[in-house]
Amino acid sequence: MLILNNVTKHYDDVVVLKDFSLFVEKGKIYSLLGPSGCGKTTMLRLITELEKPDQGKIELKGQRVSYIFQEPRLLPWETVRKNLELVCPKKERQKIDELLELMELKEYEGAYPKELSGGMKQRVSIMRAFLHPHEILLMDEPFQALDLKLKAILMKEIYNLHQSIKNTILFVTHDLDEALLLGDEIFVLSPKPASVVKKFSVSTPQMERKSEDMQFIKEELIKLLNHAPI
Numbered sequence: 675m676l677i678l679n680n681v682t683k684h685y686d687d688v689v690v691l692k693d694f695s696l697f698v699e700k701g702k703i704y705s706l707l708g709p710s711g712c713g714k715t716t717m718l719r720l721i722t723e724l725e726k727p728d729q730g731k732i733e734l735k736g737q738r739v740s741y742i743f744q745e746p747r748l749l750p751w752e753t754v755r756k757n758l759e760l761v762c763p764k765k766e767r768q769k770i771d772e773l774l775e776l777m778e779l780k781e782y783e784g785a786y787p788k789e790l791s792g793g794m795k796q797r798v799s800i801m802r803a804f805l806h807p808h809e810i811l812l813m814d815e816p817f818q819a820l821d822l823k824l825k826a827i828l829m830k831e832i833y834n835l836h837q838s839i840k841n842t843i844l845f846v847t848h849d850l851d852e853a854l855l856l857g858d859e860i861f862v863l864s865p866k867p868a869s870v871v872k873k874f875s876v877s878t879p880q881m882e883r884k885s886e887d888m889q890f891i892k893e894e895l896i897k898l899l900n901h902a903p904i
């Protein structure tokens with residue numbers, strides 16, 4: 675469980691979050707859908723404790739946090755394998771080989787980040803986030819720079835990994851289709867200062883979601899977002 679209780683955060687005279695509250699249950703995927711600049715990244719930074727709220731409280735209850743950023747952020751002077759080993763406890767290193775196989779990057783384990791394409795680097799950073807011991811995974815628009823095919827593959831892989839370790843995922847995006855494909859719960863955020871405008875639960879399992887089944891929620895989301903263009 676993760677609770678944000680009436681959190682307020684401002685930078686100089688800009689109020690980014692005001693009385694922001696969120697209740698997150700263990701083991702679910704939450705899509706947080708909100709317009710650009712509404713304060714999504716700020717909220718994630720507060721959860722990682724990189725920043726402190728001005729008011730309110732964030733309760734992590736001892737859970738560890740892992741993070742997938744918008745861009746890969748790998749250590750450029752280390753190989754793919756070393757980038758992964760650095761976050762992975764020694765006794766769990768066999769997982770690195772399993773993941774390299776799964777992500778079809780085994781033959782690149784000795785390569786340096788500059789030798790990889792953007793999509794390959796983002797795959798390594800996804801592996802790294804899953805190898806880092808955690809209960810809560812924060813994903814900050816991780817598919818932004820990727821083409822549609824790779825995005826679909828990675829979303830499926832992230833879902834499969836989530837199913838195997840049952841982590842809690844907070845997935846921040848401004849892409850309606852991404853939010854609908856991955857979330858068990860979808861929270862629509864207002865423009866800055868962000869607040870939760872509406873919540874939707876999606877009961878259809880992720881791998882069985884077809885666009886026609888999602889049409890109703892999609893139309894509702896579009897109506898809400900039309901008041902806050904994304």
Ligand SMILES: Nc1ncnc2c1ncn2[C@@H]1O[C@H](COP(=O)(O)OP(=O)(O)OP(=O)(O)O)[C@@H](O)[C@H]1O
Pocket residue numbers: 685686688690708709710711712713714715716717848866
């Ligand atoms: N360190 C900072 N100092 C000053 N202002 C900041 C800082 N970090 C964020 N902001 C401001 O806070 C607001 C929210 O930024 P944030 O990055 O949290 O939004 P976001 O919803 O993640 O945006 P995007 O979808 O474009 O990534 C923006 O107006 C931004 O300029």
